[in-house]
Amino acid sequence: MTEATNAIPANLPLRNDLIGEEPYGAPQLDVPVCLNVNENPYAPDPAVCETIAKRVLEIAPTLNRYPDREHIALRQAFSDYLTRESGTHLDVDELWGANGSNEIMLQLFQAFGGPGRTALGADPTYSMYPEYARDTFTGWKLAHRNADFTLNVDKTIEAIHEVKPSMVLLTSPNNPTGTPLPMEDIERILAACETAEVAGAPEGVHPILVIDEAYVEFRKPGTPSAVCLIKDHPNLAVSRTMSKAFAFAGARVGYLAASKGIIDCVRIVRMPYHLSAVTQAAALAAFEHTDEQLSRVEHLRETREATAEWLKSQTYKGQPLEVAESGSNFLLFGGHFDDRDAIFDELLKRGVLIRVVGPDGWLRVCMGTDEEMEQFRNALAETLRIVESK
Numbered sequence: 001m002t003e004a005t006n007a008i009p010a011n012l013p014l015r016n017d018l019i020g021e022e023p024y025g026a027p028q029l030d031v032p033v034c035l036n037v038n039e040n041p042y043a044p045d046p047a048v049c050e051t052i053a054k055r056v057l058e059i060a061p062t063l064n065r066y067p068d069r070e071h072i073a074l075r076q077a078f079s080d081y082l083t084r085e086s087g088t089h090l091d092v093d094e095l096w097g098a099n100g101s102n103e104i105m106l107q108l109f110q111a112f113g114g115p116g117r118t119a120l121g122a123d124p125t126y127s128m129y130p131e132y133a134r135d136t137f138t139g140w141k142l143a144h145r146n147a148d149f150t151l152n153v154d155k156t157i158e159a160i161h162e163v164k165p166s167m168v169l170l171t172s173p174n175n176p177t178g179t180p181l182p183m184e185d186i187e188r189i190l191a192a193c194e195t196a197e198v199a200g201a202p203e204g205v206h207p208i209l210v211i212d213e214a215y216v217e218f219r220k221p222g223t224p225s226a227v228c229l230i231k232d233h234p235n236l237a238v239s240r241t242m243s244k245a246f247a248f249a250g251a252r253v254g255y256l257a258a259s260k261g262i263i264d265c266v267r268i269v270r271m272p273y274h275l276s277a278v279t280q281a282a283a284l285a286a287f288e289h290t291d292e293q294l295s296r297v298e299h300l301r302e303t304r305e306a307t308a309e310w311l312k313s314q315t316y317k318g319q320p321l322e323v324a325e326s327g328s329n330f331l332l333f334g335g336h337f338d339d340r341d342a343i344f345d346e347l348l349k350r351g352v353l354i355r356v357v358g359p360d361g362w363l364r365v366c367m368g369t370d371e372e373m374e375q376f377r378n379a380l381a382e383t384l385r386i387v388e389s390k
Contacts, residue, residue: 032351040247055281067277101241101254110269113138120165149177164199176358178326215328217245234259330366350379
């Protein structure tokens with residue numbers, strides 16, 4: 001697939017702050033091994049596909065009518081899944097769905113951001129957050145992480161009281177580094193948010209904490225999810241997605257777990273009938289096959305750990321590669337690449353697409369099938385020798 005180019009005529013009244021901006025998106029290239037956008041490499045089982053087709057066929061005659069704008073059945077499915085996956089029961093009115101967790105995040109910015117408001121993140125972090133801020137005229141500030149990419153809790157709390165944000169966004173596991181976020185760190189940030197002021201807001205208004213758990217199913221077994229804190233912390237919002245572990249990226253289904261108050265704030269800004277009847281039917285079908293949909297998660301964890309050990313055994317210009325600790329389905333590696341673009345290009349020549357993202361000196365690869373990972377290892381070993389000799 002060829003990439004579209006921006007060719008916006010100068011006589012169009014594009015917003016001044018958007019002039020020169022490029023659309024977000026990782027390269028979509030037709031190559032044998034795509035390991036750049038953190039997808040689940042395993043297609044849904046045939047039984048899942050059959051149920052999706054059956055569900056969509058059942059609702060097809062109703063497509064002349066608008067769908068359930070409150071998507072109650074799907075919210076109940078989210079509740080049932082979280083009860084099973086995280087051991088936490090949430091009511092239907094504490095859950096909300098959207099077209100991917102990207103739309104969930106945009107709705108949060110629309111509801112809690114805006115002119116005069118600021119959101120606070122901790123870098124390196126997901127590169128879409130500042131774009132949500134830009135698109136909603138929300139200020140964007142950062143508290144820097146530690147050198148090993150763990151959250152610097154003290155600096156983050158200091159920034160909360162200094163910036164007085166309306167939202168604090170933390171990713172667990174972090175993207176692009178994969179770094180786990182310990183529960184005790186979340187609880188310390190929550191405590192700070194529950195007493196901090198929000199600039200320009202009346203007394204008694206406090207920031208919400210948003211935990212982005214897009215990759216949480218890949219965490220080490222036994223690690224709790226932030227959703228277990230929601231009942232006791234009405235200023236906590238947890239964003240999730242079916243795209244990654246659920247092998248459902250093409251369906252575009254994300255969801256939010258939070259207090260009814262936060263959900264009702266988001267409902268104000270949602271577009272009418274934002275979740276199509278087809279999307280709702282497909283998601284309900286996938287939840288009928290939760291075991292099949294999640295069947296590859298453990299293997300992908302094992303692949304991640306094996307790949308991390310292999311990467312650490314590789315060298316570039318005489319130094320072993322660094323690998324960031326990861327609880328996700330991807331690895332940030334390198335640490336001292338002086339020309340990561342050259343490494344990316346050489347891998348691409350060999351049919352392997354990874355991602356140039358994160359701090360300078362690093363590259364990111366998501367976990368593929370066993371065959372894809374073998375091709376990645378072979379290509380990277382060859383590439384490192386070529387680039388370091390230039």
